[in-house]
Amino acid sequence: MRDQFHDDLEEIGQTLVQLAKLVKLAMSQASTALLTADLAVAEKVIKEDDVIDNIQHELDAKTIGLMARQQPVASDLRTLVTSLRMSADLERMGDLANHIAKQARMRYPNSAVPPELSLTIQEMGNVCGQIVDKVTLILQNRDAQKALEIEKDDDAMDILHRKIISTLLDPKWPHGVETAIDMTLLGRYYERYADHAVSIARRVYFLVTGEFATQKS
Amino acid sequence: MRDQFHDDLEEIGQTLVQLAKLVKLAMSQASTALLTADLAVAEKVIKEDDVIDNIQHELDAKTIGLMARQQPVASDLRTLVTSLRMSADLERMGDLANHIAKQARMRYPNSAVPPELSLTIQEMGNVCGQIVDKVTLILQNRDAQKALEIEKDDDAMDILHRKIISTLLDPKWPHGVETAIDMTLLGRYYERYADHAVSIARRVYFLVTGEFATQKS
Known part of the structure; x- marks a missing residue:
């Protein structure tokens, strides 16, 4: 019995890893759709958000x-309760990739991102990819040290976010204002995606060590 | 035994109601701080967010x-798992009120909100108050019909949010751009606060009826 x-626990862990890989792909494709004004890729991300949502619902039902x-x-x-919280973080990361894809679709055939900010958004996408890769590793092998590294990646994201705001100002x-609104929201979506990844890392850290990772306000 | x-379950329910009342107060005060550029009130909201966070942590520990x-x-x-999810929604609503208070503090002694949008923001604050009052009632008496009403309040919030964007455009x-950035973020904070209230209403609806309330995309 x-x-x-423990097989079931293992399976839940594997599904969390699967979700992390899907939300990584969603964000990577959403960034591509945004930066290259690629409608087909945007539509793909939007459509596949349902897949992520369904996997999360099934996972939570299994956990409960x-x-x-x-x-x-x-x-x-504690592991099962944390799994419910991490699946909610991952689902939300999928939503945020979905929001970015919708922004790309809304401005098609134009790009929502002006040339001055193209590189910054690309870097934000890259940082998201790095963070979620680490989250995947952390979910796979419960590496508490790796969980602490993610805080630094999140600092890089904050710097990029401030760069967007200073460029707008x-x-x-x-x-003009319309592009400024777009960029403000896009910056927020990338930042929130990273915040949820940080949350997952902190949850694993607490699960493994019984202590809280340093909290930023 | x-x-x-069941006494413990009842106590958890009462703490959720207490949290709902605190995040209502936080949002109401944050809106006042924002619209009247009142630094003391902004500082109060920012300081008291810790109180909300601590109550949530204790509640979750008790639930687990x-x-x-x-x-x-x-x-x-199912009730206990839902309690964990609702406490997370309430804690996030407190964070969003906190973000609004910080925006008020950042622009002090000026108001972050220009005269043209003052009434719209005031209405957003009022809608948040109405929604969270209903959430409080729903948490108190598990009224599934009241839970459905909240969807309409959320529609009112979406209309107000679109009004902000059309005013900016x-x-x-x-x-100028700085105020447009402020208003874009503020609009998003109010909208997300309402979204979390809607989530709570849907969770209670599901708990009571075993069915999902109509989902908006």
């Missing part, structure tokens, strides 16, 4: 079913 | 402790 339980049948205590219970900004 | 358990000790199944387990918009 216990062995089956396991709680009911196995009545776990202590670290097993440059008196010579030539693209 | 079961009676104690109850899962471990009582090993609930079926509807009791008016060719005669006189306040």
Whole structure:
């Protein structure tokens, strides 16, 4: 009975890894759609968000079913509760990639991103990719040290986000208010995606060490 | 033993109601701070976000402790899992009020909101107040019909949000890019606050009826 339980726990862990890989792909494609004004790729991300949502719903149902049948205590219970929270973070990361893809679609055939900010958005996409790769590793092998590294990646994201705002506030900004609104929202979506990845890393850190990783306000 | 358990469930429900009242107050004060450029009120909201966070952490610890000790199944387990999710929504609503208060503080002694949008922001604050009042009632008496009403309030919020964007895009918009960035973010914070309230209503609806309330995309 216990062995089956630990197989089930293992399967839940694998599904979280699968979700992390899907939200990585979604963000990478959303960034491509945004930077190259590629409507087909944008539509693909938007359509496949349902796949992520469905996997999350099934995962949560399985997790709650396991709680009911196995009545776990202590670290097993904590693992299952944390799994519910991480799946919610991952689902939200998928939503944020979806928002970016929708922004790309809304401005098609134009690009929502003006040339001055193209590189910054590309870097934000790259940082998201790096963070979610680390999240995937952390979910696979519960590496608490790797979880701490993610805080630094998040600092890089904050710097990129501030760069967007300072570019928008440059008196010579030539693209008007509509593009400024787009860029403000896009910057926020990338930043929130990274925030959720950081949350997952912190949750694993707490699960492994029993201590909180340093919290930023 | 079961009676104690149901007392504990009742206490968890009361703490969720307490959190709903606190995040209502936080949003109401944040809106006041924003619209009247009142630094003292902004600081109060920012400071008291820790109180909300601490109540949430204690509530979650109690909820997980109850899962471990009582090993609930079926509807009791579902209630506890839903409590964890609702406390996360409420905590996030507190964060969003906090973001609004920080925006007020950042622009002090000026107001972050230009006169043209003052009434719209005030209405957004009012809608948030109405929604969270309904959430409080729903948490108190599990009223599934009231949960459906909240979807309409959320539609009102979407209309107000679109009004902000159309005001910013008016060719005669006189306040420049910085204020447009502020208003874009503020609009997003109010909208997300309402989204989380809607999530709570949907969770209660599902708990009571076993069915999903109509989902908006």
